[in-house]
Amino acid sequence: MAAPKATAVPRAPKAREPAEELDMLVGEVRTTLLQNSHRVGATTVAALLDIVPGGRVRSATRPVAHAFSPDVRVGVHCPLATISGTRADGAGTAVARASVTGGTVLQASTRARLTRAAGERRLPWSHYVANPGIIEVAGRTDADDLAAGFLTTQTRASLDLGAVSSRLLSRVQRRPGIDRVTSLRARRTQLRFAVTWRSSDSAVLPQLLGAQRRISDFPSVPTGSAESFHRNSEPAASVSPVSVEFTIQDETLRTLRLRLGRCDPSDVVAACEDLALHDWLLSTVESLLDNSRIGVDSAQEVVRRFRPVIDHLLHLWMPGARVTEELAEVWAALERRPGFSREWSSLVGRIRDQLALAGLESSSSLSALARVAGVCQAGAEEDSVGA
Amino acid sequence: MIIFATSDKGGTGRSVTSCNVAYRRAMQGSDVCYLDFDFGSPTAGAIFGVEAAGQGTATGGGLHEYLAGRTAEVDQLDVWGQSELGGPRARPLGAGRLTLLPGDSGGGEFPVDATMARRCSDLFLRLDEEFELTLVDLSAGRSYATELVLRATADPALAEKTARWLVFHRWTRQHIVAAAGLVFGPHGILETGMDRGHRRRELEDTIRFVRTAVLEPDSPQLAVLRAEQSVWLQSYNTDLQKLAAKLRLGRSVMLGSIPLDPVLQWREQIIVEDDISTTRIANEETGQAFEDLAKRLTDDSAWEGL
Numbered sequence A: 001m002a003a004p005k006a007t008a009v010p011r012a013p014k015a016r017e018p019a020e021e022l023d024m025l026v027g028e029v030r031t032t033l034l035q036n037s038h039r040v041g042a043t044t045v046a047a048l049l050d051i052v053p054g055g056r057v058r059s060a061t062r063p064v065a066h067a068f069s070p071d072v073r074v075g076v077h078c079p080l081a082t083i084s085g086t087r088a089d090g091a092g093t094a095v096a097r098a099s100v101t102g103g104t105v106l107q108a109s110t111r112a113r114l115t116r117a118a119g120e121r122r123l124p125w126s127h128y129v130a131n132p133g134i135i136e137v138a139g140r141t142d143a144d145d146l147a148a149g150f151l152t153t154q155t156r157a158s159l160d161l162g163a164v165s166s167r168l169l170s171r172v173q174r175r176p177g178i179d180r181v182t183s184l185r186a187r188r189t190q191l192r193f194a195v196t197w198r199s200s201d202s203a204v205l206p207q208l209l210g211a212q213r214r215i216s217d218f219p220s221v222p223t224g225s226a227e228s229f230h231r232n233s234e235p236a237a238s239v240s241p242v243s244v245e246f247t248i249q250d251e252t253l254r255t256l257r258l259r260l261g262r263c264d265p266s267d268v269v270a271a272c273e274d275l276a277l278h279d280w281l282l283s284t285v286e287s288l289l290d291n292s293r294i295g296v297d298s299a300q301e302v303v304r305r306f307r308p309v310i311d312h313l314l315h316l317w318m319p320g321a322r323v324t325e326e327l328a329e330v331w332a333a334l335e336r337r338p339g340f341s342r343e344w345s346s347l348v349g350r351i352r353d354q355l356a357l358a359g360l361e362s363s364s365s366l367s368a369l370a371r372v373a374g375v376c377q378a379g380a381e382e383d384s385v386g387a
Numbered sequence B: 001m002i003i004f005a006t007s008d009k010g011g012t013g014r015s016v017t018s019c020n021v022a023y024r025r026a027m028q029g030s031d032v033c034y035l036d037f038d039f040g041s042p043t044a045g046a047i048f049g050v051e052a053a054g055q056g057t058a059t060g061g062g063l064h065e066y067l068a069g070r071t072a073e074v075d076q077l078d079v080w081g082q083s084e085l086g087g088p089r090a091r092p093l094g095a096g097r098l099t100l101l102p103g104d105s106g107g108g109e110f111p112v113d114a115t116m117a118r119r120c121s122d123l124f125l126r127l128d129e130e131f132e133l134t135l136v137d138l139s140a141g142r143s144y145a146t147e148l149v150l151r152a153t154a155d156p157a158l159a160e161k162t163a164r165w166l167v168f169h170r171w172t173r174q175h176i177v178a179a180a181g182l183v184f185g186p187h188g189i190l191e192t193g194m195d196r197g198h199r200r201r202e203l204e205d206t207i208r209f210v211r212t213a214v215l216e217p218d219s220p221q222l223a224v225l226r227a228e229q230s231v232w233l234q235s236y237n238t239d240l241q242k243l244a245a246k247l248r249l250g251r252s253v254m255l256g257s258i259p260l261d262p263v264l265q266w267r268e269q270i271i272v273e274d275d276i277s278t279t280r281i282a283n284e285e286t287g288q289a290f291e292d293l294a295k296r297l298t299d300d301s302a303w304e305g306l
C-alpha cells in the first residue's frame, strides 16, 4: 500500500513552515490477561519480564503489585500517518516495555518522541541508535496533523506502534514460567495516545481557551464510527493547562489526545498504561457480565460464570495509583466524563446483586428442603441466616 | 480449543459444514473465530455472507499475508455485523462472538518454514486468549496448511492447549478409503505429525471423522425408491459400514453425520432457524446434525482415548 502523497490531497492544507518546532509523544498500550491458571508471584513475574539481557526489571508492591521490563528498542523507518494527507517520513527508534499488574494483567506499551529531522536525508543508523525512543520526522507537517493521523488514520504501511506492543505481548505470553491455562477469556484492548506540550504562555492562545474535552460515552451498540461528544468551554476560572480527549473508537480501540503543561514524558507513559489497565478492566468485566445470562439462568449459575472476575480482577481497580501529581488532572477529567469509577461501581453493584440473589436462592432451596422434611421452624431461621 | 477441519478430497462439504458448526456454536453462546486456511480458495466469507471477504480479503490483511510476514495483524471481521445471519447486522441475543479471519484473494499455497510456524502458533495462542473455539478450515489433502498447523501445534508453548481434528468425508467407498489414507497413510496426518514432534497415539486420539451429505437408507427422501433399489442400498450401506470399520473410521470415531440437504446441494450457505421453520427450504434434521456436532466438539466423552 503506497503512502499517501501530498499531491493526492484535493484540499491542500495551509502551507506549513518546515522549520516549526516539533516535540510530541506518541504511543500505544495493549492490555490483556496474563495466560496463567492463577495469579503469578513476584519472582515469576520478574523472570517473565526479564527480556533484555543486562536490563533490570523494576517492581513495586503497593498499592498493587506492579512490575515492568527494561525497554526494548525497535528501529523505525516508515511513513507517518497525517490527517491532512501531507507526506511525512519517520526514522529513528521506538521503545517498548511490558508490565504485569497484580500478577494478572499483562500490558505492553510502545512509545516514541517525534522531533523534527535536521534535513530531508536519512542519516546513518548509528545516529538514530544513539537517541533511543526518538523518531525524526521529515515533511511539511505539524504536531496536530501528526497526532490526529497517528490516532485515527493509520494504514498498513504507516508507523504502527501497536504492532510492536502486540508482538511484545505475544513474546511474554509464550515464555516459560506460566502454564497458558486461562480461567477467563478477555479481549486485548488498545489505547493509542498522542501528547503535545503547551509552553507556559500558550494558555492565552484563543484556541486553547476553555480546556476542551472530547470524551465519548460508552457506546451501547457498536456503530461503524466512534461515538464521542464534545464538551467545551468550562467556566473561564477553571481554564487549566491540560486538555484531555478520550474517544472510544470501537469495541477495542481507544484514543487519547493530551495537551499538557511541561511534565516528564515517562510519567505520561505510566499514566497512559494506568488508564489502559482500568479501561481494560471495565471492558472485560462489562462484557463478562453482559454474557453471563443474568435473569435467564439462576443467579448461582450466573455467579459461577463470573467467579474468575471476583477472584482475579475486582481488587485491581485503583485508578490513578501510578499517576504523578502533575497528571492527576488527566484522571480527574476522565472521572468526570465518561466517569470511570462511576461505571466501575455500577458493574460491581451488579455483581453484588447477583451474589446476594445467589445467596437467597441457595437458602430458599434449603428451606424448601427443610419444609419437605417437616421442620418449617428450623427452615425459617435458616432463611434469615442465609439472607 | 483449536479445531482443525480437513478432508482428503475436495468438495466434501468441509467448509460448509465447518461454517455451519461455527455459527451454531456461536448461537449456543460461545465466542468463536473461524480461520480460513484454505489459501488457494478461501470461501468462508461467501458461506457466511460476508461480502467484504467473499473470496478472501483484498485489504492485504488476510491470513496468508500474515503468515508470510507481510502484515503484523490479521483482519478480524465480525460476522454478525457484516452479514444478515443474526438478523439485521447485529449479534443475536445470547449469542457469542462470531469472527472471521479471512484468507487473501489471490493467495495460494506456499512452502512452510520455521518463522511461519512460529507466527502460526503465536496467532493460535493469541486467539485462544479471547475465543473459546478457534476453528481452522484447512485445504483438502496433504497440504502445506496441514503441515504448518502440525508444526505450530507441536510448539511447546501450545502444550496446554487442546487441539482437535475433524476429517470430513462423503459416504462413498472412494471417500472412505481416501479419508483413511489422509490420516493413517503415507505422509498422512499421523506420519507428518510424528515428523513434526507429535506423539502418534496422542495425535490419533484427537482425530474424529464427520460424514457429509449422507443419505440414510431409512430416510424419507428415499421413499420413492423401488423395492430392488431399497434392498440394494441397505446391503451396500452395510458394506460401507464394514469398510469404514476395517479402515478405522467406524462409529466409535465418528463425531457426526450430516444428512444430505437439498438446500446445500444447490447453495453453499448457513442454515438458520428461518430456513427450517419459516420458509421450510431446509430440513430440520440437517439443522439438528449441525447443532449436535457443534456441541460434541467440546464434549470430552466423545473424545476419550480408544
Ligand SMILES: Nc1ncnc2c1ncn2[C@@H]1O[C@H](COP(=O)(O)OP(=O)(O)OP(=O)(O)O)[C@@H](O)[C@H]1O
Binding pocket: B007, B009, B010, B011, B012, B013, B014, B015, B016, B017, B038, B041, B043, B139, B140, B212, B213, B214, B258, B259, B260, B261, B262, B263, B264, B265, B266, B267, B268, B269
Ligand atoms: N449436507 C450437505 N448436503 C448437500 N450438499 C452439501 C452438504 N454439505 C455440503 N454440500 C455441498 O457440497 C459442495 C462442496 O462443499 P464445500 O465447499 O463445503 O466443500 P469443501 O470440502 O470445503 O470443498 P473444497 O475442498 O473445494 O474447499 C457445496 O456445493 C456444498 O453446498
Ligand SMILES: [Mg+2]
Binding pocket: B014, B015, B016, B038, B043
Ligand atoms: Mg472449502
